[in-house]
Amino acid sequence: MTSPALGATVLFDAPGPRAQLRYRIYTIVFAVVLVGLVAWILKKFNDGGQFESRIFDRLFAGNVWNAIFDGILKTLEAAALGIIAAVVVGFALAMGRLSDHRWVRVPATALVEFFRAVPLLLLIVFIFYFMERVRAFETSTNGLFALVAGLMLYNGAVLAEVFRAGINAVPKGQSEAAYAIGFRKTQVMMVVLVPQAVRFMLPAIISQCVVVLKDTSLGSFVVYPELVRAMKAIATFIGSSLIAYLLCALLFIAMNSVLSLLAQWLHRRMSRSPKVIAVPAEAIEEAARVE
Amino acid sequence: MDVLWEFRKAILEAFGVTVEMTVFAGVIALVFGAFLAALRVGPIPLGRAVGTAYVYTVRNTPLLVIMLLFAFGLPQLGIRPDFTVGDGVLTRWNSFFTFATAALGLYTAAFVCEALRSGINSIPLGQAEAARSVGMTFTQTLRNVILPQAFRAVIQPLASALIAMTKNSSVAAVVGVTEATFQMRKLTNDHQGALFALFIGFALGYMVLVGLIAFVAHTLERRVRVA
Numbered sequence: 001m002t003s004p005a006l007g008a009t010v011l012f013d014a015p016g017p018r019a020q021l022r023y024r025i026y027t028i029v030f031a032v033v034l035v036g037l038v039a040w041i042l043k044k045f046n047d048g049g050q051f052e053s054r055i056f057d058r059l060f061a062g063n064v065w066n067a068i069f070d071g072i073l074k075t076l077e078a079a080a081l082g083i084i085a086a087v088v089v090g091f092a093l094a095m096g097r098l099s100d101h102r103w104v105r106v107p108a109t110a111l112v113e114f115f116r117a118v119p120l121l122l123l124i125v126f127i128f129y130f131m132e133r134v135r136a137f138e139t140s141t142n143g144l145f146a147l148v149a150g151l152m153l154y155n156g157a158v159l160a161e162v163f164r165a166g167i168n169a170v171p172k173g174q175s176e177a178a179y180a181i182g183f184r185k186t187q188v189m190m191v192v193l194v195p196q197a198v199r200f201m202l203p204a205i206i207s208q209c210v211v212v213l214k215d216t217s218l219g220s221f222v223v224y225p226e227l228v229r230a231m232k233a234i235a236t237f238i239g240s241s242l243i244a245y246l247l248c249a250l251l252f253i254a255m256n257s258v259l260s261l262l263a264q265w266l267h268r269r270m271s272r273s274p275k276v277i278a279v280p281a282e283a284i285e286e287a288a289r290v291e
Numbered sequence: 292m293d294v295l296w297e298f299r300k301a302i303l304e305a306f307g308v309t310v311e312m313t314v315f316a317g318v319i320a321l322v323f324g325a326f327l328a329a330l331r332v333g334p335i336p337l338g339r340a341v342g343t344a345y346v347y348t349v350r351n352t353p354l355l356v357i358m359l360l361f362a363f364g365l366p367q368l369g370i371r372p373d374f375t376v377g378d379g380v381l382t383r384w385n386s387f388f389t390f391a392t393a394a395l396g397l398y399t400a401a402f403v404c405e406a407l408r409s410g411i412n413s414i415p416l417g418q419a420e421a422a423r424s425v426g427m428t429f430t431q432t433l434r435n436v437i438l439p440q441a442f443r444a445v446i447q448p449l450a451s452a453l454i455a456m457t458k459n460s461s462v463a464a465v466v467g468v469t470e471a472t473f474q475m476r477k478l479t480n481d482h483q484g485a486l487f488a489l490f491i492g493f494a495l496g497y498m499v500l501v502g503l504i505a506f507v508a509h510t511l512e513r514r515v516r517v518a
Contacts, residue, residue: 005502013423015334019334023334026334026335026338027335027336027337027338030335030338030341031337034337034341044368045368047368047369048367048368048369049367050367050368091352114494117458117494117497117498117501118458118459118494118497118498119458119459119460119467119472119497120458120461121462121464121472122461122471122472122475122490122493122494123460123478124499125472125475125476126475126479126486126490129479129480129486130485131487132483133483133486150499172496180332203470210350211349213353214352214354216353217353217354217355218355218462218465219297219465220355220465221465221476222320228355228359229358232359235363238366239365241359241360241363241367242360242364242365242367242368245356245359245360245363245364246360247359248359248363249348249352249356249357250412251350251358252351253348253352254355256350256351257351260351290354290502
């Protein structure tokens, strides 16, 4: 048996024979409790009539999966618009916070702090009623707009902090060297700092995608017909909120898992060339050849 | 502005519900989160797997779905925790409040767990090795070396989790809990002219709550900081 977490934690040593026996007993006790819990839940489900065939007959009949698919598309649409807008706004706010001019820096900082402190749902409700009042679009479009705008402002503020940290993490010598060879402020930022900082940012942006995807569910409060709202109707149709929302959770977990895998893959790729100084071996060879 | 003053009682009451949710859910999150963290750093492989699975599941599910699952799913199993008593203070502790609070607490527990775990993992291995090599027992190592340092490293991420939870309590509005965001939507719907005043007013209310948590964390951090 491999010793658990050898060197992975500071809390305990690699177990000896007696400790291993103890751990095995704990494992058995834990497993029994766990199996009992699962059995109890299944029994509760069964008693509550959640496994009756009419629920599943309805779930796999008619237009249910069309509605689910439609909801997923609407969710993805809002999430994609939200994250793109958030990246743009986040970049602008980060530039604002890093500005040398007080009159740019102070408002940018205030905006970032405000949108990070206000609950997203409050923001969405406000934007929705604002859109309704100025009669911008029809109601369902207003819902989408309020959702996307809310996601944009909140996640933009969060990403602004990430971007700022990324740019600040680039070694000082980089910008000093750029200034020394006569680059202007904008050039230093755009040509030297931002391209290097992107390395730190990309995984963070994808992690934020998970947050955005989850938060699109709030669109159901402003009558945007995304997945959760679709599931609400399906819950009524199949006669089981429990099954409908469990399925909804599973769908979200599946979508987010894909995103998480992407983030991990990117992170591995990025961390393979740590920091700025570590130039890939091929690039050095390339440079040597040119010489 | 007039609307805010006219409905000050309803608004304060709504924020009262938000505070109640935050406190109850916070206790659930801290206790269950600590338990999950113990599972995740503990020596039982099955426990670690269960802890990891819980955190993964919760982190990838929208809070709203969990709240809906609790508020509309569990009653179908005959679970209906209603604590309303007469028409006193407890009228607002209906089953929706209880479900939303429980969901919020169990959801936040995953983030509390991660905060605690990262705090413990942030302590260099050498600290425990040094403690053991001067002859400290497991308990002494934990109490005198690991936990005091872990506590210091944990305050900020823990505060972030609790602040996020305070803001997330607004999601309960969707399942019909009459907390601050619910009240804001209702008042906005009834008094569209006061749209901006209502938004700024309620936003300030949330900022006060968030600021309070940040302040406590900051004070605590200063107190335990190493010189």
